[in-house]
Amino acid sequence: MEKAMHIAVIPGIGFSHLVPMLQFSRRLIELHPDFHVTCIVPSIGSLPDVSKFIFQTLPPNINTIFLPPVNLSDLPQGGSLAVQIHLAMSHSMPSIHEALKSLASDETETTLKAIIVDAFASEALDFAQEFNILSYFYFPTAATTLSALLYLPKLDEETSCEYRDLPHPIKVPGCVPLHGRDFYGPAQDRTSQVYKLLLQHAKRMRCIDGIFVNTFLEMEKSPLTALQDKDRGYPPVYPVGPIVQTGDDAKGLDFECLEWLEKQKVGSVLYVSFGSGGTLSQEQINELAYGLELSNHKFLWVVRAPNNTTPYAAYLGVQNDVDPLQFLPCGFLERTKEQGMVIPSWAPQVEVLGHSSVGGFLTHCGWNSTLESVIKGVPVITWPLFAEQRMNAVLLCECLKVGVRPKVNEKGLVEREEIAHVVKHLMEGKEGREMRKRMKELEEAATNSLKDGSSTNAFAEVAFKWEDLAGENKSF
Numbered sequence: 001m002e003k004a005m006h007i008a009v010i011p012g013i014g015f016s017h018l019v020p021m022l023q024f025s026r027r028l029i030e031l032h033p034d035f036h037v038t039c040i041v042p043s044i045g046s047l048p049d050v051s052k053f054i055f056q057t058l059p060p061n062i063n064t065i066f067l068p069p070v071n072l073s074d075l076p077q078g079g080s081l082a083v084q085i086h087l088a089m090s091h092s093m094p095s096i097h098e099a100l101k102s103l104a105s106d107e108t109e110t111t112l113k114a115i116i117v118d119a120f121a122s123e124a125l126d127f128a129q130e131f132n133i134l135s136y137f138y139f140p141t142a143a144t145t146l147s148a149l150l151y152l153p154k155l156d157e158e159t160s161c162e163y164r165d166l167p168h169p170i171k172v173p174g175c176v177p178l179h180g181r182d183f184y185g186p187a188q189d190r191t192s193q194v195y196k197l198l199l200q201h202a203k204r205m206r207c208i209d210g211i212f213v214n215t216f217l218e219m220e221k222s223p224l225t226a227l228q229d230k231d232r233g234y235p236p237v238y239p240v241g242p243i244v245q246t247g248d249d250a251k252g253l254d255f256e257c258l259e260w261l262e263k264q265k266v267g268s269v270l271y272v273s274f275g276s277g278g279t280l281s282q283e284q285i286n287e288l289a290y291g292l293e294l295s296n297h298k299f300l301w302v303v304r305a306p307n308n309t310t311p312y313a314a315y316l317g318v319q320n321d322v323d324p325l326q327f328l329p330c331g332f333l334e335r336t337k338e339q340g341m342v343i344p345s346w347a348p349q350v351e352v353l354g355h356s357s358v359g360g361f362l363t364h365c366g367w368n369s370t371l372e373s374v375i376k377g378v379p380v381i382t383w384p385l386f387a388e389q390r391m392n393a394v395l396l397c398e399c400l401k402v403g404v405r406p407k408v409n410e411k412g413l414v415e416r417e418e419i420a421h422v423v424k425h426l427m428e429g430k431e432g433r434e435m436r437k438r439m440k441e442l443e444e445a446a447t448n449s450l451k452d453g454s455s456t457n458a459f460a461e462v463a464f465k466w467e468d469l470a471g472e473n474k475s476f
């Protein structure tokens with residue numbers, strides 16, 4: 001009897017690395033129901049409830065192995081978020097090895113053929129050779145970022161200063177030229193440990209069997225063309241997106257904000273959220289509050305407790321027991337009770353963006369939020385905070401022209417008048433209407449790419465390759 005193709009999938013730590021990889025696995029199984037996937041799940045501490053819920057809805061041919069959680073107190077404190085996640089992943093490598101070993105040795109009904117890892121799990125690729133399996137990356141963000149990452153070793157060789165001090169824009173292959181300060185966040189300090197890891201990672205990415213990237217051709221044609229240019233010597237790149245949360249996990253749950261949205265006019269509400277862990281300073285929260293109030297537009301704001309030094313302070317879920325609403329300016333809630341709604345910490349984002357009352361999204365430009373906005377056709381105000389979010393903002397505003405970016409003052413603050421200005425610009429101006437129109441076109445292209453279009457074809461191409469190799473009984 002022919003054995004089913006078995007794929008091991010290893011996400012990174014954090015909601016926005018775990019969930020997209022589970023969605024990716026779902027999509028793989030949806031298109032190839034005869035495949036079998038095992039998701040090997042690392043974590044720091046116990047998994048948040050929102051992630052646990054998602055495991056309960058996985059189809060039967062996606063199994064999960066939960067690794068022993070890494071203790072946050074076992075990690076050196078004070079490093080950047082990327083370094084902390086990287087170290088936690090390194091701690092998990094022995095148990096990842098064990099998990100792979102058990103999958104490779106139990107081949108009664110399935111054969112382990114490939115390992116697909118998140119960027120943070122790249123060390124696990126070293127096991128591919130030992131188990132004689134193919135090795136792939138799942139790159140959960142933009143092709144623009146992937147192009148920047150693969151270009152980094154060359155840029156590093158050619159540049160002597162920090163990228164933000166370059167007198168000319170950086171020309172990442174296939175991308176709109178961007179100012180060095182908008183370049184990839186973790187590459188902003190070239191003396192840092194995270195930068196060294198990034199370089200190592202970029203070099204490792206060149207020696208694998210392929211890279212799945214969570215984007216689609218119509219959104220990032222030019223960077224994808226550059227990535228697929230054979231002369232660059234990159235591994236094959238497969239654009240399989242947009243892979244986003246469906247919002248199904250929120251269905252049937254009682255969310256007050258969805259009830260509130262029901263009472264608002266079509267396209268009238270600005271949704272404001274900074275992802276799963278983005279945080280603002282107290283001063284910036286004040287400006288944002290006054291700016292929203294000043295705009296006179298309806299808003300739905302997911303408020304998180306401030307952090308004056310770290311824009312990703314809540315990313316690893318360390319803020320749970322503080323009431324964020326206490327940090328809003330005095331009298332704000334009372335004054336705006338007819339104008340807006342604030343929600344502490346978390347909203348059913350996909351459902352919110354899909355609601356007809358929502359006409360704009362003030363976003364930190366995390367890639368999942370970006371794609372969710374595209375798939376729901378909602379134009380954006382871009383407010384990047386960390387990681388590759390500044391590059392996403394450039395893509396949205398300068399390349400796709402579906403967003404507007406507020407100006408930041410010399411203290412790094414977006415002032416209330418500027419906030420009110422961009423909100424009006426997006427929600428009521430002629431340019432806002434044009435952005436909305438372009439976003440709707442992008443939404444249509446995204447939907448088509450998932451039907452019989454570019455994303456489905458990219459998946460089919462890899463599956464065909466795997467089946468072909470298995471049929472010829474080639475060893476990988």
Ligand code: UDP
Nearest residue numbers: 016275276277302346347349366367368369
């Ligand atoms: N999200 C959500 N509710 C919230 C905040 C975030 O459902 O209140 C989800 C959002 O839909 C997205 C993910 O969390 O899927 C955030 O991922 P993204 O890549 O945008 O940002 P990150 O969390 O990595 O900064």
